[in-house]
Amino acid sequence: LEMILMPINDENVNREILCRTVKLLSLPFISLSTESQECDSYVGSLMDANVPKILLMHLKTPEEIDFEKTDVILQLLLRLSLINSKACEDIAEAINNNSFFRDLLQYDSDEIKDTSLCLLLKLLPHLNEDSLPDHETLIEIIRKSDNSDLVEKSMLCMIQLQLRKPANPTADISKQIFTDRCLPVLDNLTVT
Numbered sequence: 001l002e003m004i005l006m007p008i009n010d011e012n013v014n015r016e017i018l019c020r021t022v023k024l025l026s027l028p029f030i031s032l033s034t035e036s037q038e039c040d041s042y043v044g045s046l047m048d049a050n051v052p053k054i055l056l057m058h059l060k061t062p063e064e065i066d067f068e069k070t071d072v073i074l075q076l077l078l079r080l081s082l083i084n085s086k087a088c089e090d091i092a093e094a095i096n097n098n099s100f101f102r103d104l105l106q107y108d109s110d111e112i113k114d115t116s117l118c119l120l121l122k123l124l125p126h127l128n129e130d131s132l133p134d135h136e137t138l139i140e141i142i143r144k145s146d147n148s149d150l151v152e153k154s155m156l157c158m159i160q161l162q163l164r165k166p167a168n169p170t171a172d173i174s175k176q177i178f179t180d181r182c183l184p185v186l187d188n189l190t191v192t
Contacts, residue, residue: 001045001049002049004025005049008022011058013058015066022072022073022076025076026072026075026076028042029079029083034082040084043087046087047080047084047086047087047090051076052080052087053094055076056077059073059100065104065112070107070112071109071115074119077119078115081119089126091119092127092131093128096128096131097131098130098131098132098134100133101131101133102133105117105120105133105138110145110150113150114153117150117153117154118153120133121160124164125164132161132164135158138158138161139154142154
């Protein structure tokens with residue numbers, strides 16, 4: 001594992017090498033059951049090698065957001081956070097500013113926004129106060145997105161965020177936007 005990680009420990013690693021290495025690190029998840037001892041051992045090895053911190057280091061330059069690089073890194077971080085609660089805590093700890101999610105959620109890709117919102121939903125209970133995104137970023141997605149999945153995830157994030165960091169975000173959502181975008185999502189979430 002150390003040999004595989006060696007190239008990506010360098011902040012200036014070639015983008016293609018980084019993407020291939022992250023994809024290589026993701027390969028075992030294709031065949032391993034998330035419930036298996038092998039998967040636990042593999043995730044433990046990745047955590048011991050500080051893989052989340054290394055990957056987050058490569059996402060800290062928002063002015064140069066690259067779709068493939070960002071996507072493969074977010075996918076691996078999400079997979080780790082869904083499999084292992086310790087990984088979730090480590091990833092949340094490594095995110096130390098509120099611009100991280102804001103920058104990702106403003107990226108012009110529904111895929112990146114979707115994965116970022118999934119990761120945010122998983123990490124919100126573990127993020128420190130300085131790492132919490134602002135309500136406005138989520139409100140902007142609700143206002144502008146035609147993708148009901150993004151609106152739904154944004155609303156769920158807002159609910160969790162509101163529980164952690166109360167504000168008055170609904171004042172920024174017009175009645176028309178609430179009726180057109182939020183109510184249909186809420187109707188779909190309603191259990192009958």
